[in-house]
Amino acid sequence: MLNFFMKRNRKKEKMNENQTLEAGGESEKQLSNNLLENKVELENMFANCSDIYFRELAVGKQHTPCLLIFIQGMVDKDVINKSVMNSLMTCQKEVEQPDIEEIMTACMQIGDVQDFTMFRDMVEAILTGDSVLLIDGNSAGIRLKTSGWPKREVTEPVTEAVVKGPREGFTENINDNTAFLRRKIKTANLKMESFTFGNVTKTTVTISYIEGIAEANLIAEVKSRLGRIKVDSVLESTYIEELIEDAPSTLFPQIENTERPDKVAASLLEGRVAILVDGSPFALVLPVTFTQLLQASEDYYQRYPFATAVRLIRFLFTFLALLLPATYVAVVTYHYEMIPTSLLISIAGTREGVPFPAFIEAVIMEITFEALREAGVRLPRPVGQAVSIVGALVIGQAAVEAGIVSPAMVIVVALTGISSFAIPSYSLAFAIRVLRFIMLSLSAFFGFYGMLLGLLAVLIHLASIRSFGVPYLSPVAPFSMQDMKDVIYRSPWWAMEDRPALTGRNNRRRQKFYLKPRVPKTNKQG
Amino acid sequence: MAQMNKWILLLMSIIIILPGCWGSNEVDKIGIVVGLGIDYVGGDSPILLTAQVVDPGAMESQDDSGPFFVITSEGRTFFDAIQNFTRHYPRRLIFSHNKVIVMGGKYAEKDVTEVIDYIDRDREFRENIWVLTAAGAAKEVIQTELAIETLPTIGIHIIMKEIQRTAFANPIQYYDFSNRMKGEMEVSAVPLITIVDRESKVNEQLAKSGEPVERTAFTTNKEISLEQTSIFKNRKKIGTIDQNASRGLLWLRNKLNGGTVIITGNTEEAVSVQITEGKTTITPVVNGDQVSMTIDCEGVATIREVEDDSDLGDPKVISDLKKQLEEQLTARIRQVIEIAQQELKTDFVGFGQHLYNKQPEEWRRLNDRWEEIFPEIAYEINVDITIESVGLITNFD
Numbered sequence: 001m002l003n004f005f006m007k008r009n010r011k012k013e014k015m016n017e018n019q020t021l022e023a024g025g026e027s028e029k030q031l032s033n034n035l036l037e038n039k040v041e042l043e044n045m046f047a048n049c050s051d052i053y054f055r056e057l058a059v060g061k062q063h064t065p066c067l068l069i070f071i072q073g074m075v076d077k078d079v080i081n082k083s084v085m086n087s088l089m090t091c092q093k094e095v096e097q098p099d100i101e102e103i104m105t106a107c108m109q110i111g112d113v114q115d116f117t118m119f120r121d122m123v124e125a126i127l128t129g130d131s132v133l134l135i136d137g138n139s140a141g142i143r144l145k146t147s148g149w150p151k152r153e154v155t156e157p158v159t160e161a162v163v164k165g166p167r168e169g170f171t172e173n174i175n176d177n178t179a180f181l182r183r184k185i186k187t188a189n190l191k192m193e194s195f196t197f198g199n200v201t202k203t204t205v206t207i208s209y210i211e212g213i214a215e216a217n218l219i220a221e222v223k224s225r226l227g228r229i230k231v232d233s234v235l236e237s238t239y240i241e242e243l244i245e246d247a248p249s250t251l252f253p254q255i256e257n258t259e260r261p262d263k264v265a266a267s268l269l270e271g272r273v274a275i276l277v278d279g280s281p282f283a284l285v286l287p288v289t290f291t292q293l294l295q296a297s298e299d300y301y302q303r304y305p306f307a308t309a310v311r312l313i314r315f316l317f318t319f320l321a322l323l324l325p326a327t328y329v330a331v332v333t334y335h336y337e338m339i340p341t342s343l344l345i346s347i348a349g350t351r352e353g354v355p356f357p358a359f360i361e362a363v364i365m366e367i368t369f370e371a372l373r374e375a376g377v378r379l380p381r382p383v384g385q386a387v388s389i390v391g392a393l394v395i396g397q398a399a400v401e402a403g404i405v406s407p408a409m410v411i412v413v414a415l416t417g418i419s420s421f422a423i424p425s426y427s428l429a430f431a432i433r434v435l436r437f438i439m440l441s442l443s444a445f446f447g448f449y450g451m452l453l454g455l456l457a458v459l460i461h462l463a464s465i466r467s468f469g470v471p472y473l474s475p476v477a478p479f480s481m482q483d484m485k486d487v488i489y490r491s492p493w494w495a496m497e498d499r500p501a502l503t504g505r506n507n508r509r510r511q512k513f514y515l516k517p518r519v520p521k522t523n524k525q526g
Numbered sequence: 527m528a529q530m531n532k533w534i535l536l537l538m539s540i541i542i543i544l545p546g547c548w549g550s551n552e553v554d555k556i557g558i559v560v561g562l563g564i565d566y567v568g569g570d571s572p573i574l575l576t577a578q579v580v581d582p583g584a585m586e587s588q589d590d591s592g593p594f595f596v597i598t599s600e601g602r603t604f605f606d607a608i609q610n611f612t613r614h615y616p617r618r619l620i621f622s623h624n625k626v627i628v629m630g631g632k633y634a635e636k637d638v639t640e641v642i643d644y645i646d647r648d649r650e651f652r653e654n655i656w657v658l659t660a661a662g663a664a665k666e667v668i669q670t671e672l673a674i675e676t677l678p679t680i681g682i683h684i685i686m687k688e689i690q691r692t693a694f695a696n697p698i699q700y701y702d703f704s705n706r707m708k709g710e711m712e713v714s715a716v717p718l719i720t721i722v723d724r725e726s727k728v729n730e731q732l733a734k735s736g737e738p739v740e741r742t743a744f745t746t747n748k749e750i751s752l753e754q755t756s757i758f759k760n761r762k763k764i765g766t767i768d769q770n771a772s773r774g775l776l777w778l779r780n781k782l783n784g785g786t787v788i789i790t791g792n793t794e795e796a797v798s799v800q801i802t803e804g805k806t807t808i809t810p811v812v813n814g815d816q817v818s819m820t821i822d823c824e825g826v827a828t829i830r831e832v833e834d835d836s837d838l839g840d841p842k843v844i845s846d847l848k849k850q851l852e853e854q855l856t857a858r859i860r861q862v863i864e865i866a867q868q869e870l871k872t873d874f875v876g877f878g879q880h881l882y883n884k885q886p887e888e889w890r891r892l893n894d895r896w897e898e899i900f901p902e903i904a905y906e907i908n909v910d911i912t913i914e915s916v917g918l919i920t921n922f923d
Contacts, residue, residue, distance in 0.1 A: 332553040337622030337650070341680070344558060344623060349582035351554040358552060447550070 029119040035065055035136035038119075042069065045123065052126070059088055059135070060098040067134045069122075074129035076148025083109045084131065084144055100140050103133070112145030127202070151176075157259035157281075159426050165301035169259040174204050174278035180261035181208055185268065189213075195226065203234040204278040208264075213271045213499070213507045221468060222273050222286070237277040237284050247465050251434055253427035254467040256288040263297045271504035287468035287503065291476065291487045294318060296424035299490050308489040314422050315488070321419035322432050325362045326443035326451050328412045332358045334447035350406040359444035361405050365413040366437065368395055373417070470502045492516075557617040558582070560594070561679030563664030564604070564641060565630035571600035573633075573640075575607040576665040577619065578679050593676040596669045604644045621650040625683040627657055627700065628719065630664035634756060634763035642704050642761070653701040656686045659756040659763060661720040670721055670748050678750075685752065686717075691784045695752045696775055707761055710882055710893075713874045715775060718754040718766055723747055759872045767865055774858035777823055778875045780806040786830070789850045795833035799851055801911070802826050810881045812888045815895075818904040819877055821859065827851065828915045835923070838916045852909040859907050867901045877903055 032038050039054065046052045055068040068084065091098075091107040098107075100115050116122060117140045122132050129147030154176070157169030170177045178192050189211040197205050205226070209219055225244040234240060237257065245254045258264060259281050264274045267285045275284040294314060299307040332351065336344050354361060372391040379387055396414075399405045416436070423429040435458060442450035465472035475483030483500050485491040494515035498508045561578035576598050584593045597615050601607030611619055627645075629638060645651045660667045668679070675681030686697040695717040706714040725747065732739050755772040757765050767775065776782045782804030789797045804825040811818045829838065829847070836843050866875045878896055882889040892899055 333550040336553060336556065336558070336620055337652075341558070341560065341623040341625070344553070345580050345582050345677075348553045348556070348558065348580070351552070352583035354554065444550075 031117055031119055031122065031134070031139050031141060033137055033139040035067055035134055038134055039067055041119070042122075057088060059091070059103075062097055064098050065136045066098070068131055069126055069134070070131035070146065071126060071129065074149050075131055075146045079110065079146045079148065080131060084133075084146065088133075097137075098135055100135065100138050100142060103135065104142055108142075108144065110144055110146070114143045115140050116143055117141075124202070160258065160260050160263070160297065160424065162296075162298040162301065165298055166260075166262045168261060170261060170276075170281040170283060172279050172281055174206060174276055177261070177276050177281075177283065178206055178208070181265055181268070181274070184261060184265040185210065190268070193223075197226075197229055197231065197240070198234040199230075199232045201233040201235065205234065205240060206276045208268060208274040208276060210268050210271070213269065213504060214273055215271060215503070215506050218271075218273060218287070218468060218503070222275070226275075234277060235279060237275065237280040237282045240275060240277055241284055246467055250461065250465060251431040252290070252462065252465060252472070253293065253425065253431065254286075254288060254465060254472070256285040256293065256425065257282045257427055258285060259283075260297055266297070266300070269510075270499050271506060287466075287470040289467065289470060289474050289502075290428075290462060290472050293425040293428040294423065295486070295490075304490050304492040311488070311490060314424070317419035317422040318432065321416055321423065321429070322436055323439060323451065323455075324416045324419065325366060325412055325436060326439040326454075327448075328409070329358045329362050329440060330443035330447045330451055333444065347406075347408050350408045353403050354406045355404065357444075358409070359440070361409050362412070362440055362444075363437070365395070365405055365409055366416070366440070369413050369417050370433065474502055475500070551618055554582075555617055557615065557619045559619050559621050559624050560677050561626045561628070561668050561682070562621070562624055563628040563630065563660070563668040564633050565664050566633040566636050567600065571602055571607070571610075573601050573604055573607045574665070575599045575601070575604075575611070576668045577611065578668050578677070579615075579619065580677060594678070596665075598665065604640050621648070622652060624651060624655055626679045626686075627655055628664040628667045629657070629659050629716075629763075631660055631662055631763075633664070634659045634758070637761055638707075638758070638763075639761045642707060645700060646704060651700070653699070653704075655700045656683060657698050657700050657703040657716050658682070659716050659718050661718055661754075666721050666748075667719050667750060670750055672750065682719075682750070689752065690781065692786065694769065694785075695772055696755050696779070696781065707758065710889075711873055711876075711878050712760050713872055714758040715767075715772075715779075715874050716756045716758060716763075717752055717772075718756045720751050720753065721748050722751045724749045724751070757870055757872060757874050759870075759874070764872060765870045767862065770858050771862045771865055774855075774860075774862035775875065777804060777806050777855070777859050778808070778821070778862060780804075782806070782825070787827075787851055787854055789847060789854060797829060797833065797847060798831035799827045799847070799913075800830045802828055802914075808877070808880045810877070810884055810888075812881070812885060812892075815892070815899065816904075817877075817881070817892070817899055817902075818906070819880070821905060821907045823855065823859070823907070823909045825855075825909070825911045826914050827911050829913060829917060832922070835921070837921060839920050844913055844916075848911055848913050851911050851913075855909045855911070856907045859909075863905060867903070871897070871901055873900045 029041075032041075043054070049071075051072045053070055053072050055070075057066040057068060058064065059066045066088070068080075068088075070080065087107050087109045088103075091103070104113050104115060116125070121143070122134075122141055125132050125143040129149060131144045131146045133142040133144060135141075151173055152171050154168050154171055156167045160169075168180065170180065181192075182190060187210070191207075191209055191211050193207045195205050195207070196202050207219070207222060207226070222244070226240070229240070229243050231239065231243070241253075241255045241257070242248065247254060256267070261283075264283050264285055268274060272285055272287065275286070277284075295311070296314075299311060302310070331339055332347060339347075351358070356364070372388070372395070375391075376384055376388055396410050400407050400410060420429050420433055420436075423432065439451055439454050442454040446453070463471070463473050463477055471478060474480065475487060480501055482498060483502075485495060486500070494517065497511055497513055497515075498504070499510050501508075504510075557577075558580040559577045560580055563576040565574040565576070566572055567574045576596060578594050578596055580594055597611065599607045599610040599613070599615075601610045608619070627641070629641070658667070670678060672678040672681035675684065686695075689695050689697055696715045698714065698716055703714050703716065706712070725741070729739050729741065753769045753772070754766045755775065756763050757767060773785060776785070782801070785801045785804075787799045787801065789799060802825075804823065806824075807822045809820045809822070811820065832838065838844065863875055866872060873896065877900065878889070881892070
């Protein structure tokens, strides 16, 4: 049986290879020096592609036939008109017999120009939005960097908004994204290594790190994990995330997703590595620990006492998001003696006449809430508000009045829903949302006993995960007093003297010691 | 690996088999008992239990039906009676929120061993419930309504917590009661609840003074009143002491947190004094079979009300008041000890306990004959009260 499966898999693998080769359509073909031949070849290749454009020109005094090829919409029209066409037309009178060298050096009013001889390079150039100039009688072509397509404006990150702090977020354009980082970290040690992934999509993926801070081992590990990726497409950074993470079957994210350039920059300065994927506004940052997922970038932009207080509230609400419905159900079904009498009486009063057991009630309400939330994401913006009002009214008011759910349950579900938004990392919040249902079932069947067992299992699981060699629960377990400065409380910046030990051990010292501001001595006397 | 999987399977099945949801009981399927009364009725089922059960729906809807109902059950034993509740009450009763346990007069005088044994053994009853005795039937106390508090036993619970401030009774919690009954002395003092028709009494008095008042719909017929204290010995109630003695007992037990004393000196007018702190040290002195006790009471008091026009700015007046106050307190304490030594011949004032704590060897020697020795114990009471304040004003005019 096992053998059979393996055979089938092997067969599949072969098939996959064939397919990808076909899709890539690559060959080692050289350009011909006959323009017509090249054109025919290209036209065959781009048959049924209405967006490709061949512009025939005559250049030079001899009116040598040339061909400008680009894909409409992927090139900047202004650049084509003003720089390319204009320069070709003006040099017409001066050049006798145009060749590649001459055109490139003397004619082109454009910055990024390359020549090529391979057919494959030409196709790639066209597909990435550059335009290509072929000249009759030359077995080479010129690649003109004319790419320019509609882009989204730089906007505030939707998933990680802040009150205080930079408001720009990554866009879908990788060049913009790398520029964001470069603008924040102005050192030649900030390295950007680009790779292309996806046989069909040819997506640029850039690894970013700071040499001298990030560990060489980590960089090598990231590269080796990326190296084994052979896929046909990479459309979003999650494609890469799922292909390189340590424990693929866990609920918990082991790589951080962020839209914020400042967060990535801060991570790079801690010795972590970022992966940027073209077409995705989400950068991957690794390694990541559980506590880092509970830190918001605003923690570092508000003054530290406030940041610490907010962080404590966030910890509390993370627990509530995970355990509140489970606790409520356990108390109401098993452990009435654990709450004050008056509270028990009120709860019992609200539950009077509710047809479902607390567990069923909780599951109905939680699922409804999740559905409302999901619908809220999908709904067109103008409709969204109406639906959320209807949802709140129907679920909250009408269900209580009809006696289907108890008001106490509505409070519990609403509070739980709010709490899950207090978790800064969307992917961690998702893990907790799913675990909540497991906890709920455990406590409904086994009371606090089951809930505690579940909690223990989660804890053991968390302790067993690693993210690129860093234990997921560090610096709490394994414990590191030095790194506790940024876990429960956020130390003031003058006390953040060292980088985190597990990623920054190459270059521990972040700043001068004893930077704590104090009253100048002269003032004391006066 | 296979070995490990087996273990995991075993553990999983243990989780599922051992607890499980048959222990579950939705909160709307339980009856929350907040007060329990025990009476002795004799016959085949001598134990009569009266439970005050919350009606959560009525609490919520605020309609006319009361927020609680009183159910009764008889049985051969305590446990039997509890089980018999299920014969006529549909919900499972839970006792973990019970606040008060009241023992009826007859039951207390018979024997309370049974209830102590049951509550000690049971996992639902809390140790900090208040123990009370009723002058008559416990059922009457359980079914008597209380002003403001929707649940009367919750009201009793609050009274018990607050009454230590005014020092009218000796509230005792179950763990304390149980320990004392099982301890060296086997004596305990438990507050006694009487049911009085205060409304009629007050109206009668008003009528007598020439200002009669109509009875209105808002008035209740019966109210609870806490004045006396029941004394238990060998798990039986052997007697009661009155209000003044109860307050003296608080001094002797070093449980005093406050209290008022009305000083009626040589004149008709009285001075009201509030005691805000009190501390008692009892030192036993043993000389052969002769035992004597030195009782040192220290306290702080504030003058709250003065009827005559004596000048409180005068230190002599204050020291005079202090002297009268101390005399009055000494009399209270003496009264308790006299009752203990002569009337009840029971050491509920705790002399034996002090001897046991301070001179265990002597106690062991005298333990067997304590019954004979106790009535003969000589004692000396020294009360020292500091009058700290006279309030916001010194004199009225």
